[in-house]
Amino acid sequence: MADRRYDPARRVVVKVGSSTLTAEDGGLDRQWVDDLCTQLAALRADGVEVVLVSSGAVAAGLRPLGLTQRPTDLGRLQAAASVGQGELVHAYAAALRRHGFVAGQVLLVPDDLVTRDRYLNARTTFSELLAMGALPIVNENDTVATEELRFGDNDRLAALVASMLGVDLLMLLSDVEGLHDGQPSAGAPVINEVHDLSTLDDRHRGGTGSAVGSGGMASKLDAARVATFSGVSCVIARGRRPDVVLDVARGEQVGTWFPPARKRPDSRRLWLAFAHQPAGRLHVDAGAVRALAQRGSSLLAIGVTAVDGTFERGDAIDVVGPDGHPVARGIVAYDAAEVTAMRGRSTEQLTDEQGDAFAAPIVHRDAMVVTA
């Protein structure tokens, strides 16, 4: 078809938000869950590998616990999620089974992706589930995630899973037609395509979102950044649009499309860029930014102007340009005190003074991913 945006996807992550899953009374809309599963099963029957990231645990837990509205305190939110997650997966598993497919539950917390061996382990589990024809259903492990150690919203979690699995397409299904050029309630039109996320501003990032959702548009745009950097197409579309999953998977012009920004970087760099939490920041001068971003060089001490944080050798750090924007993330070869002592000095000066002990770059280019 001439008006396709991209070739039909062979491997997709579909994320559905609480705002789409919930009925008028705030509980789980089982009829919509059935309809979604009919679409997912049709894709799967066509040979497309599908991972579903579904919010809605808290929403699904409200009614069984006799709650009439979403609690605000962490303890009761976690209790509601504990009850609701079972309800949610049961609803998906029952609906998929009617189409002959099996669901597998995957609950993740950020630590599962931060440590390299756990990241690889999670990736293997997904691959095995997909190879066996099952449909992984993912959510944050809300009952154990703490305020400080959360993905925060499932848009980010879905983008990390899409990046980790190297899928072709990430679909973020919400209660809006796509990214509006301003507040949807004020009649701002939907943007069809976004080729450069840096052209968007606060008008597009909007507020925190609907009453039941948590991230709003800002978290979807952050997810689009992670996806497109990872070589994954991203589409934001309305979850209740008939056949939305099938149409978006085929590349039809639905919602807002964010084409991949680059070819998929290698898996280790993607993990470094997104899953890893930086332990500190290195501020660098404009010359170092050019060397990293344009020439793919290693970061040398001479370009470092300041050091934030108390990191150890081997920790992940962000490299920040003179304007305060991150330009790269990498594994640092020295601890914070050593980098502080070395900063601004040439490799020759350092070798003259210290011998070979400080001759290596601060961050070697093989252990760095440029994100600017």
Ligand SMILES: Nc1ncnc2c1ncn2[C@@H]1O[C@H](COP(=O)(O)OP(=O)(O)O)[C@@H](O)[C@H]1O
């Ligand atoms: N520029 C914008 N375009 C579209 N939606 C926006 C925009 N700014 C803010 N929003 C809000 O984001 C909400 C969707 O986010 P959220 O409630 O977190 O949904 P979900 O539960 O699907 O993740 C919309 O209902 C809308 O009110």
Ligand SMILES: N[C@@H](CCC(=O)OP(=O)(O)O)C(=O)O
């Ligand atoms: N993990 C939570 C959902 C958190 C979340 O990101 O919600 P949403 O913004 O609706 O996608 C739950 O299952 O209720």
